Amino acid sequence: MGSIASERTATGWAARDPTGVLSPYTYTLRATGPEDVVIKVLYCGICHTDIHQTKNHLGASNYPMVPGHEVVGEVVEVGPDVSKVRVGETVGAGCIVGCCRECGPCKSNIEQYCNKKIWSYNDKYTDGKPTMGGFASSMVVDQKFVVKIPAGLAPEQAAPLLCAGVTVYSPLRYYDLTAPGLRGAILGLGGVGHMGVKIAKAMGHHVTVISSSDKKRKEAMDDLGADAYLVSSDEAQMATALDSLDYIIDTVPALHPLEPYLALLKVHGKLIMMGVINQPMQFITPMIMLGRKMITGSFIGSIDETEEVLEFCKKKGLTSIIEMVKLDQINEALERLERNDVSWDEWLEADRMLKFTDENVRKQKELKKQSTEKSSKSGRSIQNKPKSSNDAKLDKEEHRNLGSRGKKRKGQSGLEEKETRSQDKLAILQFPLTLKKQLVDDWEFVTQLGKLVKLPRSPNVDDILKKYLDYRTKKDGMVAESVAEILKGLRCYFDKALMAMLLYKKERQQYHEAVGDKVSPSTIYGAEHLLRLFVKLPELLAYVNMEEEALAKLQQKLSDFLKFLQKNQSTFFLSTYDGANSMDEADD
Numbered sequence: 055m056g057s058i059a060s061e062r063t064a065t066g067w068a069a070r071d072p073t074g075v076l077s078p079y080t081y082t083l084r085a086t087g088p089e090d091v092v093i094k095v096l097y098c099g100i101c102h103t104d105i106h107q108t109k110n111h112l113g114a115s116n117y118p119m120v121p122g123h124e125v126v127g128e129v130v131e132v133g134p135d136v137s138k139v140r141v142g143e144t145v146g147a148g149c150i151v152g153c154c155r156e157c158g159p160c161k162s163n164i165e166q167y168c169n170k171k172i173w174s175y176n177d178k179y180t181d182g183k184p185t186m187g188g189f190a191s192s193m194v195v196d197q198k199f200v201v202k203i204p205a206g207l208a209p210e211q212a213a214p215l216l217c218a219g220v221t222v223y224s225p226l227r228y229y230d231l232t233a234p235g236l237r238g239a240i241l242g243l244g245g246v247g248h249m250g251v252k253i254a255k256a257m258g259h260h261v262t263v264i265s266s267s268d269k270k271r272k273e274a275m276d277d278l279g280a281d282a283y284l285v286s287s288d289e290a291q292m293a294t295a296l297d298s299l300d301y302i303i304d305t306v307p308a309l310h311p312l313e314p315y316l317a318l319l320k321v322h323g324k325l326i327m328m329g330v331i332n333q334p335m336q337f338i339t340p341m342i343m344l345g346r347k348m349i350t351g352s353f354i355g356s357i358d359e360t361e362e363v364l365e366f367c368k369k370k371g372l373t374s375i376i377e378m379v380k381l382d383q384i385n386e387a388l389e390r391l392e393r394n395d396v397s398w399d400e401w402l403e404a405d406r407m408l409k410f411t412d413e414n415v416r417k418q419k420e421l422k423k424q425s426t427e428k429s430s431k432s433g434r435s436i437q438n439k440p441k442s443s444n445d446a447k448l449d450k451e452e453h454r455n456l457g458s459r460g461k462k463r464k465g466q467s468g469l470e471e472k473e474t475r476s477q478d479k480l481a482i483l484q485f486p487l488t489l490k491k492q493l494v495d496d497w498e499f500v501t502q503l504g505k506l507v508k509l510p511r512s513p514n515v516d517d518i519l520k521k522y523l524d525y526r527t528k529k530d531g532m533v534a535e536s537v538a539e540i541l542k543g544l545r546c547y548f549d550k551a552l553m554a555m556l557l558y559k560k561e562r563q564q565y566h567e568a569v570g571d572k573v574s575p576s577t578i579y580g581a582e583h584l585l586r587l588f589v590k591l592p593e594l595l596a597y598v599n600m601e602e603e604a605l606a607k608l609q610q611k612l613s614d615f616l617k618f619l620q621k622n623q624s625t626f627f628l629s630t631y632d633g634a635n636s637m638d639e640a641d642d
């Protein structure tokens with residue numbers, strides 16, 4: 055059918071460099087080989103992998119690059135040896151478009167584990183040419199890697215099944231966890247997590263969603279139909295689920311403890327890891343020995359399993375919520391997807407704030423000390439950390455304030471795990487020298503001279519944030535939505551953190567008098583207290599499950615804000631404090 059020998063062109067949307075901005079790009083498709091299927095693309099899903107690839111987060115991107123690996127389209131031409139599909143049929147193509155066909159995995163039809171598999175984009179095909187993905191008018195794919203979309207399954211619904219769907223289906227199938235009545239949990243509610251709840255529910259499982267906060271409870275229970283919801287930090291809640299689960303699908307792509315989850319598994323229960331975590335994880339062996347439990351991993355799925363999951367979802371009438379965008383809006387859609395990663399709401403939850411107070415503040419201090427010792431031993435330099443006299447003073451004060459309130463500390467393994475994170479992340483925020491000096495003065499005025507910042511301040515925190523937004527808007531020629539969002543986050547954070555961790559003890563009475571319960575602290579306090587928040591931010595960020603790149607970007611923006619504070623230091627900050635300390639406290 056058609057002209058086998060002639061090459062054809064496709065127009066795709068390609069990234070040209072690590073900015074990841076896509077623009078139209080015309081390229082040649084290979085001549086249709088005997089087993090090739092030419093697909094006219096109808097839909098293509100967007101997934102986080104696309105962002106990582108287009109922005110070179112993995113350091114192996116080649117440009118121009120047309121991303122897209124959840125492709126659904128119509129067959130417009132087939133090679134003479136193609137028997138799997140026919141012209142006019144609706145088909146899908148996923149992450150993989152080639153494999154060696156000779157190795158063990160290939161012979162067992164689990165080609166996703168072939169060491170020579172070929173990715174649907176940012177890879178080299180057997181003819182030596184770069185592979186191009188599904189954000190394009192058409193694609194040529196070997197029939198082995200093409201799946202038929204069953205009649206009765208909407209093509210746009212099929213797209214996410216080709217990646218997230220088969221990713222959760224594959225291990226459930228392989229480990230024989232498909233029978234109705236099983237009890238499973240999904241840890242983390244991203245793209246794969248969503249699909250996990252849907253598919254497990256469709257299998258007739260009792261499904262628990264485990265998340266770090268309460269934020270996704272409604273979504274999990276009402277929208278996705280989960281049976282239960284656990285907040286992982288709530289030990290009492292977690293205790294109700296001990297020894298109750300046949301499996302946990304762990305989608306969290308950041309370092310986290312394993313033991314709390316292993317404890318939830320029944321005898322023979324399986325913890326199935328799906329998030330890429332490039333740091334060593336820890337657990338003690340009795341956690342798996344006592345109960346013959348298993349920690350395992352799984353990676354996308356085979357073509358056979360892809361066909362199965364499509365059929366399964368059709369049979370069960372499973373649908374997911376899909377937002378459709380035109381291809382020429384692809385950049386906006388990618389940006390939105392990425393911005394969701396950097397959501398400040400995620401770490402503005404009330405329960406997280408609680409975690410930051412009391413015991414945790416003390417724990418963080420300990421960690422900081424440990425990591426400083428370690429890093430100075432190993433010769434690594436950490437900017438902004440405690441060597442400055444000011445930080446040391448803040449430490450002292452904090453310890454004194456917290457005094458006897460600390461609870462018993464947790465197991466050593468948990469501490470070490472967090473230490474690694476803290477150590478990596480503390481290094482990033484740039485603190486200008488003159489602002490450090492400002493902090494020292496601040497400490498001296500309040501704790502040594504007994505002076506207070508006279509309230510209300512002008513400009514207050516709100517004013518300063520507004521000024522920064524104006525400044526950025528003028529400089530960039532546009533209102534950067536991400537900056538506005540970060541400022542909003544800073545304001546919320548300031549309001550929540552002020553009483554909990556930014557005030558010296560001598561300032562607390564003043565807080566109650568000036569703020570009470572009625573007004574927002576950001577309308578009363580000014581630069582002096584806002585600056586203290588920045589001392590705490592690196593520690594706080596170390597507790598956030600953000601991907602490294604997103605975190606780096608956020609910290610770069612915060613550093614820019616600090617520079618702005620420095621530039622306006624003389625107008626934003628008081629040069630001397632004169633508010634009287636209304637209450638002398640005996641233990642100070």
Ligand SMILES: [Zn+2]
Nearest residue numbers: 101103217218
């Ligand atoms: Zn994907």
Ligand SMILES: [Zn+2]
Nearest residue numbers: 154157160168
């Ligand atoms: Zn192979």
